[in-house]
């Protein structure tokens with residue numbers, strides 16, 4: 001049996017398979033509230049057979065949004081539309097997860113399709129969207145021509161920790177069963193962990209141990225509110241791809257601490273720190289970040305999730321077979337093909353008769369495949385990428 005379709009139980013939650021929908025911001029919320037777009041976007045991945053469906057980065061406080069269109073869970077009114085989504089995901093056999101986040105100095109940005117830069121007068125004039133004051137470990141901005149954040153005091157740090165805890169409490173009320181803490185891609189926890197960004201001189205900066213402190217305090221704050229029975233993930237940027245940036249030895253040391261503080265899965269990505277550090281080339285290629293997840297998994301003997309340029313069913317299965325990760329997160333490929341998981345099950349030979357599909361679809365598709373076979377035609381389906389065109393009848397013969 002393909003590993004990709006083996007269930008995984010963590011704490012009291014069982015994922016029906018190892019295909020995870022990676023968090024993907026839609027920048028389409030108003031005042032942080034989920035709407036029909038989010039419902040349709042996330043629901044179709046549950047219909048498409050993914051085991052765990054994560055929401056996009058969901059802000060724990062208003063100033064922690066990356067853009068004006070980010071989802072939020074900083075007030076109770078934001079709970080109900082999310083509960084509608086989790087109800088549907090659960091009713092269709094998947095587990096609903098939420099990524100919770102604070103963008104720190106990377107907040108107050110435009111939506112990507114309006115141009116990759118911070119909000120300015122043009123956004124005020126054209127869209128009525130005003131920049132807001134941001135916070136960070138120091139006052140160094142995320143990029144050139146970006147607003148300078150306010151360096152966080154101990155009181156601000158406590159405020160943000162309380163916001164994470166309160167959001168975890170609301171996530172329970174909204175029906176989520178997994179939380180992913182957004183500690184990568186240059187967001188606030190990453191800003192504290194990375195030596196390329198955190199030059200504080202107090203107990204939150206300087207040494208590796210001090211730079212770990214904020215992230216670990218977030219884990220503690222969330223764990224206090226997040227029930228024991230629910231798993232906690234932590235997305236880390238394991239390397240910065242920047243001179244003087246985070247490297248694997250520090251990332252692994254952080255992961256060890258994170259697991260000890262109650263994290264169940266390290267979700268291993270890379271990059272995004274920004275600032276003045278000189279960037280290195282990123283060796284993008286198929287599953288290029290999976291070896292880093294593998295290194296953390298091997299050293300800590302705990303669960304990891306791989307993400308990044310995993311496109312085909314075979315690549316995903318390969319990551320699991322190589323014991324680099326226990327779960328595989330897919331983003332762009334599953335946007336392209338929301339039925340990616342169901343197609344992968346067919347490619348890997350675990351669903352010959354569409355039995356994993358919702359019966360409303362599967363019953364007809366199975367009949368179609370049988371009719372094609374009788375006609376001597378291949379029951380060809382397009383499984384997400386041109387490289388995995390699937391011919392069910394051919395595969396059966398082979």
Ligand SMILES: Cc1cc2nc3c(=O)[nH]c(=O)nc-3n(C[C@H](O)[C@H](O)[C@H](O)COP(=O)(O)O)c2cc1C
Pocket residue numbers: 022023024025026056057099182185235269307308309310329330331332333
């Ligand atoms: C539309 C879009 C939005 C994204 N938003 C988030 C996000 O909210 N949080 C996050 O951790 N990563 C986000 N990412 C990164 C993905 O989760 C993933 O790590 C990255 O796209 C690499 O995986 P892929 O090659 O399968 O796309 C986003 C990616 C895309 C394409």
